[in-house]
Structures are given as structure tokens and as C-alpha cells.
Amino acid sequence: MSPDAILGAVMQGTGRRPLTPSGPLAEGIETGESDTASRLMALAVQAQSFDPPAAPLSFDEVVHRPDPRPVVPAAVRPLLLRLVTGKGNSVDDLAALAVANRVASKGWRLHPFDLARLSAFVAKHAEVLGIVSPADDAGAAPSDYWNVESGVDESNWALATPAIKANFIAELRRSDPAKARALVETQLSLERAPARVRLVDAMASGLSGDDRAFLESLSKDRAPSVKQAVTRLLARLPDTGASQAQIEELVSRMKQDRVGLLRKRTLIALELPANLRTQNAQDDWLALNFGSVRASSLAEAVGMSVDELVRAGRDDAALLAGLAFAACAERNWELLERIASDHAPDVWLRCVSVGLESFGLVSASDKREWITAAMPDRLRSDGLMSHHLVDLYRAMGGPIPSSKARAILKLALKMKHDQAAALTAAIALTPDIEMAAAARTLANLPPDETLRAGLLADILIRLDEGHTQP
Amino acid sequence: MGLALSLDKIERLASDQASLGAAKKLLKPAKWPLLQEDGAGLIWGECQGSGATPYRVVVSELDTGYKCTCPSRKFPCKHALALMWIRADGIAPFSSAAAPQWVSDWLSRRRGPSAVTGKPKDDAKKGPKPSIAATALESAPKPLTPEDIAKAKAQKARNRQKREDLIAGGIAEMEQWIEDQLERGLAGFDQRCVPDCDTLAKRLVDAKAGGLANRISALPTHLFEADEPRRPIIAARALSKAYLIGQAYARQDDLPDLLREDVRQAIGWNVTREALASDPSHLRMSGQWRVMATRDEVQPDRLRRIETWLESTSEDRRKAILLDFIPVSGGASGTMFECGEVLDAELVFYPSPVPLRAHIAEHRGTQSNSAPWQGASAILHDQIALWQNAMAQKPWIDAFPISASGVRVRASGGRLFACARDIALPIAPSFEEQARPLMETGEISVFALWDGYELTPLAAATPLGQWSAS
Numbered sequence: 001m002s003p004d005a006i007l008g009a010v011m012q013g014t015g016r017r018p019l020t021p022s023g024p025l026a027e028g029i030e031t032g033e034s035d036t037a038s039r040l041m042a043l044a045v046q047a048q049s050f051d052p053p054a055a056p057l058s059f060d061e062v063v064h065r066p067d068p069r070p071v072v073p074a075a076v077r078p079l080l081l082r083l084v085t086g087k088g089n090s091v092d093d094l095a096a097l098a099v100a101n102r103v104a105s106k107g108w109r110l111h112p113f114d115l116a117r118l119s120a121f122v123a124k125h126a127e128v129l130g131i132v133s134p135a136d137d138a139g140a141a142p143s144d145y146w147n148v149e150s151g152v153d154e155s156n157w158a159l160a161t162p163a164i165k166a167n168f169i170a171e172l173r174r175s176d177p178a179k180a181r182a183l184v185e186t187q188l189s190l191e192r193a194p195a196r197v198r199l200v201d202a203m204a205s206g207l208s209g210d211d212r213a214f215l216e217s218l219s220k221d222r223a224p225s226v227k228q229a230v231t232r233l234l235a236r237l238p239d240t241g242a243s244q245a246q247i248e249e250l251v252s253r254m255k256q257d258r259v260g261l262l263r264k265r266t267l268i269a270l271e272l273p274a275n276l277r278t279q280n281a282q283d284d285w286l287a288l289n290f291g292s293v294r295a296s297s298l299a300e301a302v303g304m305s306v307d308e309l310v311r312a313g314r315d316d317a318a319l320l321a322g323l324a325f326a327a328c329a330e331r332n333w334e335l336l337e338r339i340a341s342d343h344a345p346d347v348w349l350r351c352v353s354v355g356l357e358s359f360g361l362v363s364a365s366d367k368r369e370w371i372t373a374a375m376p377d378r379l380r381s382d383g384l385m386s387h388h389l390v391d392l393y394r395a396m397g398g399p400i401p402s403s404k405a406r407a408i409l410k411l412a413l414k415m416k417h418d419q420a421a422a423l424t425a426a427i428a429l430t431p432d433i434e435m436a437a438a439a440r441t442l443a444n445l446p447p448d449e450t451l452r453a454g455l456l457a458d459i460l461i462r463l464d465e466g467h468t469q470p
Numbered sequence: 471m472g473l474a475l476s477l478d479k480i481e482r483l484a485s486d487q488a489s490l491g492a493a494k495k496l497l498k499p500a501k502w503p504l505l506q507e508d509g510a511g512l513i514w515g516e517c518q519g520s521g522a523t524p525y526r527v528v529v530s531e532l533d534t535g536y537k538c539t540c541p542s543r544k545f546p547c548k549h550a551l552a553l554m555w556i557r558a559d560g561i562a563p564f565s566s567a568a569a570p571q572w573v574s575d576w577l578s579r580r581r582g583p584s585a586v587t588g589k590p591k592d593d594a595k596k597g598p599k600p601s602i603a604a605t606a607l608e609s610a611p612k613p614l615t616p617e618d619i620a621k622a623k624a625q626k627a628r629n630r631q632k633r634e635d636l637i638a639g640g641i642a643e644m645e646q647w648i649e650d651q652l653e654r655g656l657a658g659f660d661q662r663c664v665p666d667c668d669t670l671a672k673r674l675v676d677a678k679a680g681g682l683a684n685r686i687s688a689l690p691t692h693l694f695e696a697d698e699p700r701r702p703i704i705a706a707r708a709l710s711k712a713y714l715i716g717q718a719y720a721r722q723d724d725l726p727d728l729l730r731e732d733v734r735q736a737i738g739w740n741v742t743r744e745a746l747a748s749d750p751s752h753l754r755m756s757g758q759w760r761v762m763a764t765r766d767e768v769q770p771d772r773l774r775r776i777e778t779w780l781e782s783t784s785e786d787r788r789k790a791i792l793l794d795f796i797p798v799s800g801g802a803s804g805t806m807f808e809c810g811e812v813l814d815a816e817l818v819f820y821p822s823p824v825p826l827r828a829h830i831a832e833h834r835g836t837q838s839n840s841a842p843w844q845g846a847s848a849i850l851h852d853q854i855a856l857w858q859n860a861m862a863q864k865p866w867i868d869a870f871p872i873s874a875s876g877v878r879v880r881a882s883g884g885r886l887f888a889c890a891r892d893i894a895l896p897i898a899p900s901f902e903e904q905a906r907p908l909m910e911t912g913e914i915s916v917f918a919l920w921d922g923y924e925l926t927p928l929a930a931a932t933p934l935g936q937w938s939a940s
Contacts, residue, residue, distance in 0.1 A: 007703070007706060010652045010655070010656055010706060011655060011656050011657045011702050011703075011706075012655050012657060013652070013653055013654050013655025013656075013657070014652050014653050014655075015653040015654065015655070016655065034645075034646075034649065035645055035648075035649055035713075037649055037652040037653070038645060038648050038649055038652060038709075038710075038713045039713075041652060041706055041709070041710055041713075042710040042713050042714050042717075045706055045707050045710040046710070046861075046865060049707075049861065049922035049923065050858060050861065050922075052854065052893060052895075053894070053895060053896055053923065055887070055889075055892065055893070055894035056882035056883060056885075056887065056894060058882065059880040059881060059882045059887070059889075060880070060881040060882055062880075062881070062909055062910065071934070074935070078478065082481070086487075088486075088487060089487075111934070111935075112907040112910065112911075112934060113907050113934065113935070113937050115907060116903050116904050116906070116907070116940075117904075117940055446495070447490075447491045447494035447495060451487060451490075451491055
């Protein structure tokens with residue numbers, strides 16, 4: 001009997017297929033012994049294990065997709081595993097997002113050996129990290145980000161992640177709006193709705209009447225979010241009827257009054273629609289209406305200069321917020337800074353709550369200019385919660401200028417509630433140049449509050465100083 | 471070569487992040503009125519807790535063994551972690567001193583590796599440590615007469631014979647059980663294995679054949695880890711080994727000495743570490759041993775089995791395994807050694823025709839920041855021949871360590887294979903996901919376990935750096 005025959009019999013049961021010892025394996029084994037089957041099985045298993053396993057007739061051809069990005073520094077690997085694996089360590093909190101963003105922005109890629117252990121982190125941030133998820137690996141070209149090299153240009157931008165694409169278009173719009181529009185025009189139909197919204201928002205830079213035809217062609221997009229973004233841009237186009245009607249609507253809601261005994265001064269209050277009960281609803285309305293008009297046009301309509309309008313509205317938080325939103329949309333950083341520093345230091349919070357993309361602030365440079373203008377260097381801590389800082393990081397998608405980051409860290413250190421989250425957000429917002437000092441500050445705090453923030457700082461420091469692996 | 475306590479190791483030892491956080495709070499030298507060392511790998515200290523009496527903590531740097539007088543149910547507790555941390559980071563100096571009584575007491579009770587310390591050597595000169603029974607006899611007023619000693623020996627022989635009889639009965643029962651299973655057929659064995667194996671394992675425990683009982687009780691777990699179609703053949707292999715061990719035990723008088731010793735261990739006769747270390751006839755090898763991999767699993771008897779695979783750095787690249795068993799209820803986790811460490815040690819091997827399991831007889835130091843594994847010099851073909859030779863000498867061998875160079879990991883039909891020339895060894899399905907990145911690295915050197923059917927890769931030297939199975 002061959003080993004296969006013996007094993008076949010014991011699989012089916014020797015009650016059904018009795019084993020009759022025969023052949024070389026059965027030497028010395030008699031039928032009817034109490035352990036005949038066991039002995040034959042042991043010999044068959046032993047014989048089989050000595051045979052080398054049969055090699056497959058052919059192997060799959062592995063398609064190597066070269067990724068030119070360097071692997072993250074060796075020192076980062078264990079820290080990253082500690083941050084996002086293991087009990088209680090989230091893969092989608094701010095620390096994980098900050099690491100993903102910084103790995104991507106510095107042009108690193110994760111070590112291939114870590115991908116299995118980091119699978120949850122990779123799945124959550126695949127788009128940011130530029131990694132094809134295993135499910136997409138079967139050849140879904142639209143999500144294949146592997147071939148994007150560190151320098152994105154017109155030839156390869158379409159292969160980049162949605163965030164990089166939007167940033168590229170926004171930057172290109174500053175120098176050559178027509179070329180950027182042409183690129184978007186060819187690519188837009190291949191993108192999914194969230195990416196289409198990003199690209200449309202990115203066109204806010206350098207918006208002009210030349211974009212009208214293209215934007216109007218997009219106003220019939222299937223996705224409501226795209227339609228909304230297109231409507232926002234159309235309303236912002238200069239010399240449009242929509243913009244003029246918007247100004248008239250806003251002026252009709254402004255109530256002027258003159259106060260003062262010796263020197264009369266004008267005060268303006270904005271009457272918001274009565275159905276807007278929450279601040280979020282009010283901010284959304286203000287962003288929608290003020291975001292599509294120019295502050296100068298509005299001031300002209302009420303017979304004032306922009307400065308006079310701001311002064312007249314200094315007691316009306318809604319009007320100031322609206323003017324700040326208008327300044328954001330038209331990238332009037334001077335006006336925004338004046339409003340923030342003189343009258344409404346918390347206006348950055350309201351912008352973040354509405355969403356910077358509502359004002360077409362997509363590119364990193366736009367966001368940098370925005371925060372420089374919108375956030376005073378000295379922040380007020382009253383009413384500020386850790387989630388505000390988290391929202392700020394999510395809006396910025398990366399570090400902020402040093403002076404602002406220092407102010408945020410100072411604020412986070414004073415927070416009594418959920419300080420751990422605030423410190424993590426502060427570290428995520430800190431630029432590389434400030435990171436060592438921030439890490440030293442954390443080292444002096446109780447470890448309970450700083451474990452995750454400290455680990456994040458360690459990772460970001462090492463990502464900055466990192467050396468590539470072979 | 472120093473004695474290595476690293477932050478990585480401390481982190482792996484910690485049962486959770488909170489323990490590390492709590493330990494961090496104890497890093498201030500002011501909390502430690504006493505910090506001392508014996509200069510040979512033993513450190514101890516007193517940590518001021520909330521009570522009047524400080525907690526006494528002792529740590530062996532050789533194997534990260536520890537003891538603390540605090541009532542914490544976390545192992546290691548925050549005090550032990552903090553002491554290790556202070557040592558690893560050099561936060562405070564340790565004064566040299568002879569071990570106080572409480573440290574000596576702990577040292578004499580534990581079974582860790584002996585270090586090159588003055589104290590144990592002095593003890594060794596005094597002869598073997600008296601047993602508890604001997605101590606009891608010493609304290610008895612009446613001195614032992616030759617008759618008493620003869621009586622004790624006779625009692626011991628009777629006990630031994632009684633156990634032999636019990637084991638013989640247990641083996642007979644197991645053989646009958648296997649024969650019954652084969653009669654019913656192994657194709658449906660997985661449907662009934664849980665209660666059947668449980669019943670037999672209990673009987674084997676009653677029969678004092680603990681080793682066989684463990685094999686049988688672990689069988690259902692191994693079966694259910696595999697795909698359904700592979701379960702019958704896995705059962706056949708496991709039952710064959712159990713049958714062979716039983717048969718070999720029944721005929722142990724005819725076996726060569728080493729094989730007899732091996733089969734007795736497989737049945738459940740323990741060789742204590744003290745007995746192993748004191749018997750000069752056992753194989754001893756001194757040198758540098760690289761920690762190639764560590765694995766741990768919880769056995770059905772609620773013991774955590776920790777495997778540490780070692781490879782000699784000398785020409786012969788001899789392999790060894792250290793086995794440690796820790797009660798799960800103790801809460802301790804992690805392994806004593808870290809992959810990549812190089813131990814300067816003398817190993818004494820448990821008697822076997824294929825000596826693999828070893829115990830550290832003398833530990834002279836650990837080098838934690840050694841150069842990475844440079845890979846193997848042997849080829850896969852020769853390593854398989856070594857395994858066949860081992861299998862011929864010890865037919866119930868489970869996992870055999872091999873290290874081979876020039877190996878490529880390739881895929882075929884959804885499975886992964888370790889290929890070299892005309893050999894293609896299937897990789898264990900449970901390790902395929904982790905081994906998948908090795909497909910893109912080209913030729914590698916691999917350290918793996920081979921059981922005749924599947925290869926379990928544990929470490930690899932690749933062009934992308936060191937790979938380790940988690």
C-alpha cells in the first residue's frame with residue numbers, strides 16, 4: 001500500500017475501508033493487530049514527510065512598481081508602530097493623521113515590512129500616504145498613486161493624491177489660470193465627487209470672467225457638493241448679476257444708527273434671518289452670502305470706505321465675521337488681519353468652523369497667508385476647547401507659522417479639560433524648527449497628559465532629521 | 471559586552487501604556503532613597519510610595535527578572551519598570567554594594583540564569599542547595615540513619631514505578647483512542663475533536679503523562695487554525711506523532727540513551743534546570759548567541775509558552791531554543807530577550823539525539839546594539855537534508871530551525887513559497903500576509919522553522935533591511 005492509499009483509508013475510516021497491510025511500508029505488520037491502522041498511518045505520514053513538497057508548475061509574475069520615494073528613517077519605524085498599533089492607540093486620531101500628513105509632505109514612504117502591521121493605519125490614510133490599498137491593487141488605475149514622484153508637474157499631477165492635485169492646481173492658478181483650468185477640464189470627469197469638489201475649490205485662486213463658461217458647464221454635476229462649490233465660485237465672479245443681487249440683499253439687512261453725544265459715529269448692525277438659531281447655522285449663512293461679495297463693493301453700496309464699514313460694525317460680531325469671510329474669499333489679507341487684530345481675535349475659529357475650502361483656500365500657501373492674517377499672536381483662552389485646535393489642524397493639514405504655533409502650545413498648556421488632545425494638536429501644528437523646543441516643554445509635564453503628544457513629537461523630529469535607508 | 475536594559479525592552483515588558491506612564495512619574499531620583507548594584511547584573515532599590523515603608527525592588531539585568539514588594543497586580547509593576555528605566559537611561563547613579571539579605575533571598579528562590587557573580591560562585595563552592603525535604607530533615611532533632619535513607623529511596627522507587635504504571639496505562643488508553651478515531655475516519659475528526667481530545671487529555675493528565683496531554687489538548691486549536699480541507703491531514707500527522715511517542719516510551723529500554731531521555735521528556739518527565747546544570751554529561755556550548763526570534767502562545771493548560779530562538783555566531787551556526795513557561799494568571803507578558811541581541815553565554819542542552827532545547831547555564835552579558843544578522847551561508851537544500859537527518863533520529867520532532875541564503879519568496883495559486891533552485895517550500899498560511907513584502911526584495915537569507923510540510927519564516931536579511939515576523 002502506498003502512503004496515499006493508507007492515508008485515504010484513515011481519512012474515510014478503517015471501519016469502512018479496512019487496511020490490509022501490504023507493500024514495503026507494511027513489513028512486519030500483521031492484519032488484525034490492535035494497532036495496525038495506527039502503525040500504518042504513522043509510517044505513511046513519516047514517509048510522506050520525507051518527500052519534499054511538490055513545487056508548483058508555475059509562479060505568479062510579480063509586477064514591481066518602483067516607488068522612488070525613500071523609506072522612512074529606521075528610528076521612526078518602531079515609534080510609528082507604537083503610535084498606531086496596540087491597545088488604545090487609534091489610527092484615525094489627530095496624532096495618526098499628523099504623522100501621515102508629515103510622512104507624505106516630506107516625501108517619505110512607509111517601510112514595506114511594516115505595511116502588514118500598520119494595515120489599519122494604511123487603510124485609513126492610504127490616500128494621504130499615496131498607497132494603493134490591497135483591494136485596489138487588482139489594477140484600479142484611478143487610485144494608483146505609486147508612480148508620483150516628489151516633483152509634481154503637468155505630466156504626472158493626475159496620478160497624485162487628491163490633496164496634492166488640488167494643491168497643484170491652486171498653485172498653478174496663481175501663475176497661469178488658463179492652463180490650470182484646461183488641466184482641470186480634462187481630468188474632472190475621471191475623478192470621484194470628493195476629488196471633484198477639491199479641484200473646483202482649488203480654482204478659487206485667480207478667479208476671473210474667463211472661468212465662467214467652464215464653471216457654468218459644471219453647474220449640472222450629479223454631486224450636490226460639486227454643484228454647491230460651483231455656485232459659490234460663480235457668485236464670486238466679478239460683474240455678475242448674482243454678486244450685485246447679493247450685495248443688495250446684504251445692504252437691506254444692515255441697520256445704521258448714529259450714537260454718541262459729542263462726536264456722532266455710525267454703527268451698523270446686521271439683521272440675520274430669524275431661522276438661524278445656532279452659531280454654526282449663522283456662520284454658514286454668512287460664509288455663503290459674504291463669501292461671494294467683495295468687501296469694497298459692499299462698503300461702496302453703504303456709502304463708506306471699507307475701514308469705515310469695519311469700524312461701524314465693530315460691535316456686531318456677525319457683521320465682522322461676514323466681512324472677515326469676504327476678506328478670506330477675496331484673499332484680502334490686510335483687511336482680515338485688521339479685523340482679527342483690532343476687533344475679532346477669534347475670527348479664525350469661525351473660519352475653521354465653516355471650512356477654509358468654502359473660501360477656496362486650498363493650497364498650502366493660501367492657508368499659510370490666511371492663518372498669518374486671521375490668528376493674532378496672542379490668543380485668548382476663554383471658551384477655547386481642545387476640539388477647536390483639532391479642527392484647526394484638520395483645516396490646515398500641516399504645521400503653522402512659528403509664532404502662531406508657539407501661541408497655540410502656550411494655550412494648550414493652560415487648558416484644564418482634555419489637555420492631552422490639545423497638546424497633541426499643538427504638536428501637530430508645530431513646524432519642524434520649533435519641534436525640539438516644544439518636545440522639551442512637554443518633557444516637563446505629567447506623563448499622563450503628554451504620552452501621545454510626546455511620541456508624536458519624537459516621530460516628527462526624526463522624520464525631519466531622518467536619513468534614508470538602503 | 472554589557473548587560474543590556476534598553477527602553478525598547480522595558481516597553482515590551484510593560485503590560486500596558488498606563489504602566490509606563492506610572493513608571494515615568496517615579497523617575498525622579500528623590501523617589502529612590504536607595505539605588506544599588508552588585509556590578510554583575512543585579513540592581514535593586516527602595517522606592518518611596520504613599521506608605522511609611524518604601525517598596526523594595528530588585529531587577530536582574532541578565533534576563534529582566536524582577537521582584538517588588540508592592541501589592542500591584544500588574545507584572546512588572548511601575549516600580550520595577552521605573553528601576554529598569556532609571557538604569558537604562560542613567561537617570562541616577564547606582565552605588566556598588568553587596569546584595570542585602572532580601573535580594574539574596576529572592577535570588578536563591580528564582581530559577582533564572584546564573585550570572586558570573588561572586589555570590590553564586592561562592593554558593594556553588596559550598597555544594598548544591600539543599601532541598602526543602604533535606605532542610606526539614608536537618609531541622610529534625612534526630613539524625614538520619616542508613617535505614618531512613620534506604621527507606622526514603624525505596625519510597626521514591628515505589629513512587630516512580632507507580633507513575634511508570636500509570637503512564638503505561640495512559641498510553642494504552644491513548645492508542646486505543648487513536649485506533650477508534652481511525653476506525654471512524656479522520657475526515658470528520660474536526661467535528662468531534664473538542665470533546666474527544668479534552669476527555670483523552672484529562673485521562674493522560676491523570677496518568678501523569680503531561681507532555682502527551684498537552685499535545686492532545688492543543689490539537690483542536692491547531693486544527694481550527696487551518697482551512698477545513700487541511701484539517702484531516704493535520705490530525706493524522708499529530709496523532710502519528712503521539713502514537714510514535716507512546717510506542718517509543720513503551721520500548722524505551724531498547725532505545726539509545728539520548729533518544730530514551732528525549733521520549734521521557736516528551737511524555738512528561740521533567741528535567742529540572744538544576745539537574746540539567748549540575749550534570750556534566752549534558753552537551754554544553756559556550757559562545758555568542760544571537761536572538762533570532764521570540765514567539766509566545768498560551769497553552770491549553772493556561773501557561774504562556776515563550777520560545778526564544780538562538781543561533782550561534784560561530785561558523786557552525788548552531789541553533790538552540792530557550793523555553794519559558796509563565797502562568798497566564800500572573801499577567802506577565804513579553805519575552806526576556808529581544809530580537810537582534812547577542813548573548814555571551816554558555817548553554818546546556820536538554821538530552822536529545824537532536825539537541826535544540828537549552829538552558830542558559832552561564833550568562834556573561836548581552837550586546838543589544840549588535841550589527842544586524844548578516845544572513846546565512848548555507849543553502850536551502852543542505853538545510854532540508856539536516857532536517858531529514860534530524861527526523862531520522864527523532865521521528866516526533868516538531869519544528870526544526872533552518873537558516874538558508876539565496877531564497878526567494880514567490881507566489882503561486884494564492885500561496886507563498888520559499889524557493890531556492892528546485893526546492894519550493896510552502897510558507898505557513900498564517901505567516902503569508904507578513905511574508906508578502908519579501909516577494910519584492912529579491913534573494914534573501916531566511917531563518918525559519920520547517921516541520922516537513924510548511925515553512926514558518928521568523929527572520930530574514932534582505933536588501934531592504936532586517937525582516938522579522940511579529
